[in-house]
Amino acid sequence: MGFAIDYWALAPEIILAVTLMTVLTAEIFLPRSLRYITAIIAVMGTIMAMIPLVVLGLSGQTHSMFDGSFVVDDFALVMKGLFLAAGIIVMLMSIAYIEADRFYQGEYYFLMVSSILGSLVMASARDMIILFIGLELVTGPLFLLTGWRKGDRKSNEAALKFFLLGVLSTAILLYGMSFIYGLTGSLTFAGIADASAGLADASAFIMAILFIMVGFAFKISAVPFHFWAPDTYEGAPTPITAYLSVSSKTAGFVGMLVVTYLAFPHAASTWGPALWILAALTMTVGNLTALRQTHIVRLLAYSSVAQAGFMLVPFAVAGVSNSDRALGDAFAATVTYVAVYAFTNLGAFGIVIAAANQTKSGLIERWAGLGTTSPGLATLGTIFFLSLAGIPPFAGWFAKFVMFRSAMGPGNAWTVALAAIAVLNAVIGFYYYARVVKAMWFDPLPDNMDTEVVPVDPALQLSLVLTVAFVIFAGFFPQISAFFGEATRYIASG
Numbered sequence: 001m002g003f004a005i006d007y008w009a010l011a012p013e014i015i016l017a018v019t020l021m022t023v024l025t026a027e028i029f030l031p032r033s034l035r036y037i038t039a040i041i042a043v044m045g046t047i048m049a050m051i052p053l054v055v056l057g058l059s060g061q062t063h064s065m066f067d068g069s070f071v072v073d074d075f076a077l078v079m080k081g082l083f084l085a086a087g088i089i090v091m092l093m094s095i096a097y098i099e100a101d102r103f104y105q106g107e108y109y110f111l112m113v114s115s116i117l118g119s120l121v122m123a124s125a126r127d128m129i130i131l132f133i134g135l136e137l138v139t140g141p142l143f144l145l146t147g148w149r150k151g152d153r154k155s156n157e158a159a160l161k162f163f164l165l166g167v168l169s170t171a172i173l174l175y176g177m178s179f180i181y182g183l184t185g186s187l188t189f190a191g192i193a194d195a196s197a198g199l200a201d202a203s204a205f206i207m208a209i210l211f212i213m214v215g216f217a218f219k220i221s222a223v224p225f226h227f228w229a230p231d232t233y234e235g236a237p238t239p240i241t242a243y244l245s246v247s248s249k250t251a252g253f254v255g256m257l258v259v260t261y262l263a264f265p266h267a268a269s270t271w272g273p274a275l276w277i278l279a280a281l282t283m284t285v286g287n288l289t290a291l292r293q294t295h296i297v298r299l300l301a302y303s304s305v306a307q308a309g310f311m312l313v314p315f316a317v318a319g320v321s322n323s324d325r326a327l328g329d330a331f332a333a334t335v336t337y338v339a340v341y342a343f344t345n346l347g348a349f350g351i352v353i354a355a356a357n358q359t360k361s362g363l364i365e366r367w368a369g370l371g372t373t374s375p376g377l378a379t380l381g382t383i384f385f386l387s388l389a390g391i392p393p394f395a396g397w398f399a400k401f402v403m404f405r406s407a408m409g410p411g412n413a414w415t416v417a418l419a420a421i422a423v424l425n426a427v428i429g430f431y432y433y434a435r436v437v438k439a440m441w442f443d444p445l446p447d448n449m450d451t452e453v454v455p456v457d458p459a460l461q462l463s464l465v466l467t468v469a470f471v472i473f474a475g476f477f478p479q480i481s482a483f484f485g486e487a488t489r490y491i492a493s494g
Helices: 011-029 037-059 074-099 105-124 128-146 153-184 189-195 203-219 229-235 238-263 265-290 296-321 324-359 375-389 396-408 413-441 458-476 479-486 489-493
Strands: 063-065 070-072
Touching: 011 037, 011 105, 037 074, 037 105, 070 074, 070 105, 074 105, 074 238, 074 324, 074 458, 074 479, 105 128, 105 238, 128 153, 128 238, 153 189, 153 203, 153 229, 189 238, 203 238, 203 265, 229 238, 229 296, 238 265, 238 296, 238 324, 265 296, 265 413, 296 324, 296 396, 296 413, 324 375, 324 396, 324 458, 324 479, 375 396, 375 413, 375 458, 396 413, 396 458, 396 479, 458 479
Parallel strands: none
Antiparallel strands: 063 070
């Protein structure tokens, strides 16, 4: 405790900071023919940032700095590892994509590493200021990365929508945080929890919590704050869309997790029902809208909205059950679901990039016959889409299992009703995921389809190997997925 700086605990952040400055310097001095080296620097620096995470995890110690405002504990280490892994995979997806056009490669990876750095800060944030700084460092670079295809009207529109709605959500979030500080006189989550014990029924306190929930709901694209996501996902470069759907969304969930569990444990009667409504709406609207999509990226965009609803289910259950055990189960279930979803969805977007190179289109109907022309891609696509649907033996089944287990645990009417809604939505989700699988394997090749096989670049191949390995092994050995939740369960009880 205190303001002494533990540089070893800050090693992952320091390594990323050095990496992003090195990338920017290389972009300035390297000739264009050697700019690909910036990608190597970014990937290697991110890999190196994982080394101190492993050592810190093996030590089993909790490091607290800045009077408890920045904490490196099991939860922070697990989430930082997930953020770094997702960042590495997205950068591998990006290499050929960025080299294919006259993009500024160094600036791209500089912004990407900056966003990853922000997510690491969020994982350790234990007060409002550091949480806000981390969140803005995550999303700020993404405003630019979303519009990276400068000559593409859709990309420009996507960046503008994302920026305007992102600024609006930030204003709402910051307004709620300022109210909390004014009411409690504290910025740390522990201090807010202590000071707010007698404020649970105060109207101003309730309003502040709801503002904060709305701010995070924008970040995770929860209904009815999701309307920016489909156009932004379609217009952004596909690797950035993958990053938005996974790391950016996960950062929003991390913020929501630590705020609700650590800062507002006495206000579950406020945020619980609000999240119940958000979960039910997000699952249902996301899935029903996904049924109508003909473009694979828009389908995955609405799928991402629906998956956010499934992740919110344990949140809502924890709030309406008023049970300490339910809090622990819900926290573990959410973290487990987020981890499984991250690897599965990154793999799905990797297939989208590879299939777009093959079919020259993002329309689902153009994926017809992919099993004939590119059986390897079709097989991987089947694995990822069935995992998103929660079909065994792939990892998604365990994510759905822990989500339903946490929902059914308390057994009251509210949790059972939400579980029933989740069951119906799981069935709907299976339909549109299976529609993509059907197109790949059973629909005939389009008449004007070019059957020439386009090779997948090695970096993208590596990203697909990493993601499919996790999806398969974590499906057969669910303890791999359970590790993420069980290692962080303690935070629900302090």
